[in-house]
Amino acid sequence: MADSDDPEPSVNISGGTSGGGVEAAFDPATADTRAEAVVDRLGERYWQKTYGGQDAFTCLVRTILSQNTSDVASQPAHDALIAKYDGDDVDLAAALAAADRDELAETISSAGLYNQKSRVIQETAEWVLEAYDSATTFDAFVKAGDPETVRETLLGITGVGPKTADCVLLFAGGRSGVFPVDTHVHRIYRRLGIAPADADHETVREVLEREIPAEKCGFGHTASIQFGRECCTARKPACLEDPEACPMADLCDQVGVYPETGEVVDPADAPEAEHS
Known part of the structure; x- marks a missing residue:
């Protein structure tokens, strides 16, 4: 795992570093899908860990x-x-x-x-x-x-x-292949263009669990939430001011984000999403 000064927050549903589970191992160079490439990059930026063990x-x-x-x-x-x-x-x-x-x-x-x-x-x-x-x-x-x-x-x-x-x-349960979808995950993967722009939470979950290896879903979920809080926020994603500020710039379709005008809309409301 890449060294990080940003440990997983203890104030989070996963229980932080004491929440159970072990470090996950992967090779970012072998990602088979864009979704997996995103999660690999998040794992390098934040934390690699599988989950389970809580009551x-x-x-x-x-x-x-x-x-x-x-x-x-x-x-x-x-x-x-x-x-x-x-x-x-x-x-x-x-x-x-x-x-x-x-x-x-x-x-x-x-x-x-x-x-x-x-x-x-x-x-x-x-x-x-x-x-x-x-x-x-x-x-x-x-x-x-x-x-x-x-x-x-x-x-x-x-x-x-x-x-x-x-x-x-x-x-x-520590079940692999489970990728819970909260508001951050729902926004991020539609904005990236990985899930359909008008997808509901269940559809986003189905896409992610299909395209991301089971052992990567746990840390993919929690790291995506952290990414949504720090970088790909709802109203002011980092790419609005600096295209290079987002670590996913080369993997993102920016659905609903318009740096040239500063406008941000829900991906489902983006003009290019009308026929998705």
Whole structure:
């Protein structure tokens, strides 16, 4: 791995360097697709690592807290929830199912939408207890069950969408070939021209999981998010001011980005995307 002064942030859903997994090995010169070439370059710029090993129910709760907010806002809510409800001899699902809803909402208030999220978390905890008896048994199901069955099961939980399900599969289950699609990933790969400009989140996921080797999907996901925060931002991507400022300049179609005018639109609204 290339030396870096920018370690993976601990304030992120993957758990940072302590989130489990091992370093991934690859040769950037052997990329078979443009998508793989992008991920290889991101791996050199940020981190190369596979994921897995987190407790599945804790990861599920953490991902629910992260919905519609930033890691900076949701991480304190997660830390407060764990401090209040988790412990060595405590089953977190049982503790949350029995929690006072108002107290739970207050505990996670920094994450935003705390009334809605407290309801989803508590109902999820109740579902885990009903279906699996404990968070421990649920964790075993996520880690050992058929990936498609696990994903379909997670998607059946009220308030759990594809990104949340895929994050649990990746960060807890350690499943290779899973590339969760958040707003950054959705924007970046359509802007690059790798996914269709009008693709929804699921279509982008299908494209990436088809064109990127399974062992590269984990760090590809987290490094793409970091790239979206630092460089390929929604409103002011780095290429607007300096074409060479973006490490993906030679791989990018700049769909919806117009440096000559300074205009940036969603790729789906770009004129060249009308017949994609």
